[in-house]
Amino acid sequence: SNQSYRWRRVLLKVSGEALAGDQAQNIDPKVTMSIAREVASVTRLGVEVAIVVGGGNIFRGSTWAGCSGLDRSSADYIGMLATVMNAIFLQATMESLGIPTRVQTAFRMSEVAEPYIRRRAVRHLEKGRVVIFAAGTGNPFFTTDTAAALRCAEINAEVVLKATNVDGVFDDDPRRNPNACLLDNLSYNDVMSRDLSVMDMTAITLCQENNIPVVVFNLNKPGNISKAIKGERVGTLIGG
Numbered sequence: 001s002n003q004s005y006r007w008r009r010v011l012l013k014v015s016g017e018a019l020a021g022d023q024a025q026n027i028d029p030k031v032t033m034s035i036a037r038e039v040a041s042v043t044r045l046g047v048e049v050a051i052v053v054g055g056g057n058i059f060r061g062s063t064w065a066g067c068s069g070l071d072r073s074s075a076d077y078i079g080m081l082a083t084v085m086n087a088i089f090l091q092a093t094m095e096s097l098g099i100p101t102r103v104q105t106a107f108r109m110s111e112v113a114e115p116y117i118r119r120r121a122v123r124h125l126e127k128g129r130v131v132i133f134a135a136g137t138g139n140p141f142f143t144t145d146t147a148a149a150l151r152c153a154e155i156n157a158e159v160v161l162k163a164t165n166v167d168g169v170f171d172d173d174p175r176r177n178p179n180a181c182l183l184d185n186l187s188y189n190d191v192m193s194r195d196l197s198v199m200d201m202t203a204i205t206l207c208q209e210n211n212i213p214v215v216v217f218n219l220n221k222p223g224n225i226s227k228a229i230k231g232e233r234v235g236t237l238i239g240g
């Protein structure tokens with residue numbers, strides 16, 4: 001029974017940067033393995049987990065757009081393809097631990113993964129499979145944070161859990177200001193008006209309009225992913 005769990009169905013957003021860990025390569029297998037282990041432990045308890053993966057560890061469209069004639073849309077398609085690489089890596093790692101996992105892509109790559117079909121994704125979750133959503137929203141000019149908010153709303157997940165390399169949202173940049181304070185709670189309006197660079201405006205607006213709370217937390221602290229998924233207090237809670 002998952003009676004004691006606050007969340008029944010969650011949308012875990014894993015950024016590409018977080019997947020990179022401390023590796024010189026694009027992906028740190030220690031990170032993917034620890035994500036897989038923690039997700040495994042909660043799915044066994046009955047929590048349904050969908051994941052949106054980023055691609056910033058491999059390619060970020062905005063960084064490359066304009067370089068040598070590369071237009072923004074083309075750059076963004078390359079970025080979306082990067083998320084598919086991360087998704088397949090994560091899927092293989094999860095399945096090595098015996099967690100049934102499906103990847104669904106926002107545009108068709110049928111030899112590699114299922115296309116995104118909302119009802120089918122929900123069915124997978126109900127059967128206890130982890131669903132990894134790849135290729136973002138399938139549209140250039142968007143981000144995987146927006147994909148996370150969108151998929152969360154579509155599949156009726158209760159929360160976006162944003163796994164990052166920092167402990168949560170601070171009142172100032174903790175890398176520049178050693179006195180920056182971690183904020184426990186924030187409203188959507190705080191995030192937007194104080195320019196706290198938690199998520200882009202499109203993503204945070206979509207969360208606000210659909211009353212989707214967002215938890216921002218550090219993926220590098222052991223146990224944090226399972227804590228966040230179980231609804232235990234971790235990082236910064238955005239809502240209201």
Ligand code: UDP
Binds near residue numbers: 016017081142145
């Ligand atoms: N991207 C896109 N549309 C989407 C999601 C992602 O065009 O709906 C592209 C965009 O170029 C982005 C890249 O894919 O820079 C990687 O995604 P993102 O930067 O969101 O990854 P993260 O920051 O989470 O690693």
